[in-house]
Amino acid sequence: MTYVILQPCCNDASCVAVCPVNCIHPTPDEPEFMRAEMLHIDPATCIDCGACVDECPVDAIVPEDELDDDDSRYLALNAGYFDVHPVDDMPMVQNKSWRKGKFSDLTVAVVGSGPAAFYSALDLHAAGAARIAMFDKLLTPYGLARFGVAPDHQSTKAVTGLFRSLGMKKNFTLHLGVTIGEHVTHAELLQHHDAVIYAVGASSDRRLGVDGEDLPGSHAATEFVAWYNGHPDYANAQFDLSGERAVVVGNGNVALDVARILLSDPEKLAKTDIADHALEALRRSSIREVVVVGRRGAAQAAYTNPEMLSLLDVPDLDVFVEESEVAPDGVTTAMLEAEDTESAVRTKVALAREVAERAPSGASKRLVLRYLLSPKAIRGDGRVESVEFVRNRLQFDTDRRIVAIPTEETVALDAGLVLRSVGYKGRPVRDLPFDEGRGVIPNVDGRVIDPDTGEPIAGVYVTGWIKRGPSGVIGTNKKCAVDTVDALLQDHLEGILTPAGLPAESLISIIEDRAPDALDYEGWSRIDKAERSAGKERSRPRVKFVDVESMLAVARRS
Structure with missing residues (x-):
């Protein structure tokens, strides 16, 4: 039997140091570590000792025989990494003599x-x-x-x-x-x-650089994230959730996060530490569909496979992919046939194509993943009403990198809310x-x-x-x-x-x-204790303070 690393993996790598057989990779000494979306346990090397379980700070490791149906894919995700990176090829750990x-x-x-x-x-x-x-x-x-x-x-x-x-x-x-x-x-x-x-x-957030970007109803996803997480600088921010569709430009993990929060059952969110003002706004929300748009193909999507898998587990939510946007093309096929293509990339393509073939379940809400589209303009008379995109195609550049090339075709999506999620700065x-x-x-x-x-x-x-x-x-x-x-x-x-x-x-x-x-650590500890205490009364992890005055009042109590 082997142990398996699941979605909560934070890449902290505490587990790596305690593994007696060097079966968890990539390690911090390997070049793949800084770009890895998660760590992996080699099932052929794991000796079932369980040392990693106790060390993991986020409880992301479980034995194979305790995997439920939703997590069963992670066994293949873990094993697939070692098809490209065999354990025998791993580099030696660097000797840091200066640490003495x-x-x-x-x-x-x-x-x-x-x-x-x-x-x-x-x-x-x-x-x-x-x-x-x-x-x-x-x-x-x-x-x-x-x-x-x-x-x-x-x-x-x-x-x-x-x-x-x-x-x-x-x-x-x-x-x-x-x-x-x-x-x-x-x-x-x-x-x-x-x-x-x-x-x-x-x-800060990176801008799109298109017409209409500053229309009311167009926001940086970073602001939306800060708002629902109770950042005091954004507690009074306003987001119009009265329309039925929102568009998220960019398809990294933050984009999937905001889409999932917009479409999740507010009563399930009420068991988390989401800010109270955001929870009340989401309870009144009319949004029933979120479209997440990326400029390249599924293989180049910025989200990680664990985030995609968690999205597929959201109750009462249908996830859609346009079949034509993930159909085999020459560039993607060549990339997938290359021996050194990462298993995570192959999984992204396989997941997107699998979703494209699914029949809708009749859920009340929809999340649509679109690929090969770049924003051209945000349109509206006084506020956001639609987003215009240009269709892209993929090709290799002179360095054999895959790039998106615009075509003459355009696509328009009606929307009352646009969230820009193309990177932090x-x-x-x-x-x-x-x-x-x-x-x-x-x-x-x-x-x-x-x-x-x-x-x-x-x-x-x-x-x-x-x-x-x-x-x-x-x-x-x-x-x-x-x-x-x-x-x-x-x-x-x-x-x-x-x-x-x-x-x-x-x-x-x-x-x-x-x-x-x-405040010092003692002052923060009083705030922390008060938030946890308020959360306990409502069966939540904590209820966050979102204004400075309330925090200071609690921190100064003797």
């Missing part, structure tokens, strides 16, 4: 409190750093784990349990409600710490260089560089999406953070870092003076 150094005098500031920030802090703590201080402009930590993960994916949110363990460590301090660049400058952080790691994510950080084109802080292996000289800026590092762009899942940030911390530790041992010139206590005084509403 002494870091008991190292002090580091971490800006941001999402997964990348906490993974960095956890790794610094494990290395023996003397002091780790974390800063976030919001009054609640965990970033996208709180405000990005869909409310019906509670198992994925469980990764915050790992981060919670850091809160009471003596060498860790949390400063919430502190904006770097406003309350504390970048220079002041460096004066009080040996190094600074920026893990500020990618909070980082925002500039005051006093740091910024790459506007990529939406990241320029860096090499996590070391921030001067774009004019290409030389590293001593003591300044990045991790997460602001380092590499918006890619991967929550656990991907662990590998990203460890790589950045590796660079920082090596620089410390080589004497590259400038020691902090001022004591930590003086920075505390600055924060108390400039950000009097700032």
